[in-house]
Amino acid sequence: MASGGRMKNIVVVGAGQAGASLVARLRAKGFDGAITLLGEEPVPPYQRPPLSKAYLLGEMDMERLFLRPESFYADQGVNLRVGARVAGLDRSARLVHLAGETLPYDALVLTTGSIPRRLPAAIGGDLPGVYTVRGLADVDAMASEFRQGARVVIVGGGYIGLEAAAVAAKRGLDVTVLEMAPRILARVAAVETAEAVHALHERHGVRILTDTALARIDGDDRATGVTLADGTQLPADFVIVGIGIAPATDLAEAAGLTLDNGIATDAQGRTSDPAIWAAGDCASFPWQGGRLRLESVQNAIDQAECVADNMLGAGRDYVPMPWFWSDQYDMKLQIAGLNAGYDQVIVRDAGARSHWYFKSARLISVDALGDPRAYMVGKRMIEQGITPDPAALVDPATDLKALLRA
Incomplete structure (x- = not known):
């Protein structure tokens, strides 16, 4: 269903990681209709994590921040509009209002991200x-x-x-x-x-x-x-x-879309309006009997790609495999899984430290402090539903990969 059925014109509001990933995925999956990507900032989509690290330190110039060369969008037939602020949505007429003009859509995606508190x-x-x-x-x-x-x-x-x-x-x-x-x-x-x-x-x-x-x-x-x-x-x-971020939902709220810790979507990324989808920091989705909203680069990419697939008829529920990272000096803190509701933490110190979170005797998350091996093994364990013996984790002589094979 590469053409998206009767869907000929897609507008994406928000030119961050999620928006950029979504339009690239639509083209990679063969969608041949019109795509417009609208971004408020005057530059093409760029990486945010290096801003407060390498970029601020002067170790990375602006062009290296860009997710893709600016020419990519034109080459892919994506109409990238930077410095484009959306004033409102007309859901009944399927129009996006900008200053002095309107853009029609068959399908609209909100990847508006988040704003600092x-x-x-x-x-x-x-x-x-x-x-x-x-x-x-x-x-x-x-x-x-x-x-x-x-x-x-x-x-x-x-x-x-x-x-x-x-x-x-x-x-x-x-x-x-x-x-x-x-x-x-x-x-x-x-x-x-x-x-x-x-x-x-x-x-x-x-x-x-x-x-x-x-x-x-x-x-x-x-x-x-x-x-x-x-x-x-x-x-x-x-x-x-630095007191956190909030989902950017003003546009969705003014349009009357359902909000619940962000723009509420179903498991496939549809909002309360079936012609409008959402992904990334701004969107919450069903998860384990509740709703979840994730703020990470990895989630923005994975969720956006899942939404793109579903816009083209895949019918695939989004199942997150969360991972995060934070650079602190020369230590990289890598996190796999979600630690919500943990009731036990196992500390492993084998030259480098890692902290293993358990909930009801099941491994749910790992914090690896400068220990990429623990991170990779822990991530695979969580994805495969493997729970290691806590006593083996504590023992620095234990080969983590052996636990994974067991």
Whole structure:
């Protein structure tokens, strides 16, 4: 069903990883109708993970961020429109409204991604010198702040904030991280992983303040520091806010689509409007009796490709095989599976550390801290439904691959 049946005109809103993957998949599967890819940013689709790492460090130029050469889209007959902001959708007429024009569609895909959570303006969240880390423009705007000896306060001890802290420390800045919870990575990792990452940052001179609430960002015309809830004042030359991201659902909400922790889709990627599909950070899908929304490059690619296949008639439910990573200094933290609901963590220390999450005596996730072998073996175990003996995992003499064969 390469032509997509009567579907001749597909419009994709959102030119990030999911949108770029989806249009490439449609062409690879033989769809020969019109495809328009709309992106708000003035550049072609690009990788986001290197923004706060190699790009901010000056180790990667902009062109290397691009997922594909700009010529790819024209060569594939994809009408890539950058700097194109969608003002609204007319579902009954199947029209996408842009400034001064409308685009008709037979099928529409929302790959609108996510937006950074911001601090309220009432406490200084909109002051110059306060930055978020999400898009290319964000990183370009803050790049000049990364001067050796400059003082930065980072609000948020999740992966976004900690990756920014690692880059700042490597550039010789004075770095303080504020985390409201009793520990960093509280929502996403076990105590064992959090403690190891915390210690790694402290070894690089980063000060991490947990159980610490922010009262306000100080300054009149520009951020000059922060005041904590207990009255302590910390001077700063600039502030980075890394308090998570939220699905970009404004367009879907205004169009009356069903929302549930993002744009709600069925197992194949259809929204509550059968002519509209969704994929990536913005979309939630049925999973193990509930709904799941994943924020990762891997999910954006896999889910988008599944949706593309289903638009062409595959009828395939999306079954995620989650994996994630985070670069912290010279340590790569690799994560396989989802650790939600874990009730046991097994620590393996065989020169490099890995933390194995169990739920009801079943392996569900692995955190590998600079241990690619543990990550690869753990990932395969989870995908194949294999649960290793915890005692064997703890023993550093155990050959992990032997556990996989067993």
